[in-house]
Amino acid sequence: MRLVLLGAPGAGKGTQAVFLKERHGLAHISTGDIFRHNLKNNTPLGLEAKKYMDAGQLVPDELVMKMVDAKLSEFGENDGFMLDGFPRTVPQAEFLESKIKLDGVILFKISDEAIVKRLTSRAVCKECGAVTNIHEHDKCPSCGGELYRRDDDNEDTIRSRLKVFHEQTEALEEFYRARNLLLEVDATGMPEEIFARVLELLSK
Numbered sequence: 197m198r199l200v201l202l203g204a205p206g207a208g209k210g211t212q213a214v215f216l217k218e219r220h221g222l223a224h225i226s227t228g229d230i231f232r233h234n235l236k237n238n239t240p241l242g243l244e245a246k247k248y249m250d251a252g253q254l255v256p257d258e259l260v261m262k263m264v265d266a267k268l269s270e271f272g273e274n275d276g277f278m279l280d281g282f283p284r285t286v287p288q289a290e291f292l293e294s295k296i297k298l299d300g301v302i303l304f305k306i307s308d309e310a311i312v313k314r315l316t317s318r319a320v321c322k323e324c325g326a327v328t329n330i331h332e333h334d335k336c337p338s339c340g341g342e343l344y345r346r347d348d349d350n351e352d353t354i355r356s357r358l359k360v361f362h363e364q365t366e367a368l369e370e371f372y373r374a375r376n377l378l379l380e381v382d383a384t385g386m387p388e389e390i391f392a393r394v395l396e397l398l399s400k
């Protein structure tokens with residue numbers, strides 16, 4: 197199975213990807229994680245991407261597509277995966293369409309205000325990448341690892357990221373609806389409840 201997880205930043209794509217990986221054995225390809233990994237290792241790609249990420253802007257299409265192209269070439273014909281955070285623009289979606297056949301696009305729907313609330317309290321585990329709430333935990337509830345706040349999870353940058361989502365990424369809803377690939381899910385509530393909705397959608 198090859199899926200795209202679509203939705204605003206903070207809609208819960210990464211959290212659901214972890215569940216889907218466990219349940220369906222799908223590889224998780226997150227373009228944001230690849231950029232953060234590059235940045236941690238001070239690669240030219242990471243340093244270039246940082247300029248855009250810190251401002252809540254999108255990294256230019258050409259750079260992202262080249263990186264995704266390299267990533268996709270690691271997978272065989274029959275390997276399943278989920279793309280999380282890619283595509284984010286129509287040219288990226290057209291590029292993806294020219295490369296692979298998708299089985300579905302899950303759209304996580306949630307209001308901007310709920311997202312701001314979620315992201316201003318988001319913490320991520322340094323060890324296992326689990327996402328949790330900074331007000332509820334001071335260590336990772338899954339593995340006990342140290343938690344950190346993402347640089348771009350401050351209110352100003354969150355608002356910029358949401359603006360970019362509405363201006364550049366939301367058009368993908370129509371793009372995929374027109375191709376009969378869109379599966380819409382209510383992304384409010386607890387992660388487990390949302391996952392139950394995702395599984396129901398995928399079983400249809």
Ligand code: AMP
Pocket residue numbers: 205227228229231248249250252253254255256257260280281282283284288348357
């Ligand atoms: P994410 O972890 O998906 O929220 O991505 C973090 C940041 O990485 C975004 O705000 C962008 O600056 C950049 N980024 C990730 N994926 C893409 C993409 N498909 N196109 C452009 N920029 C991206």
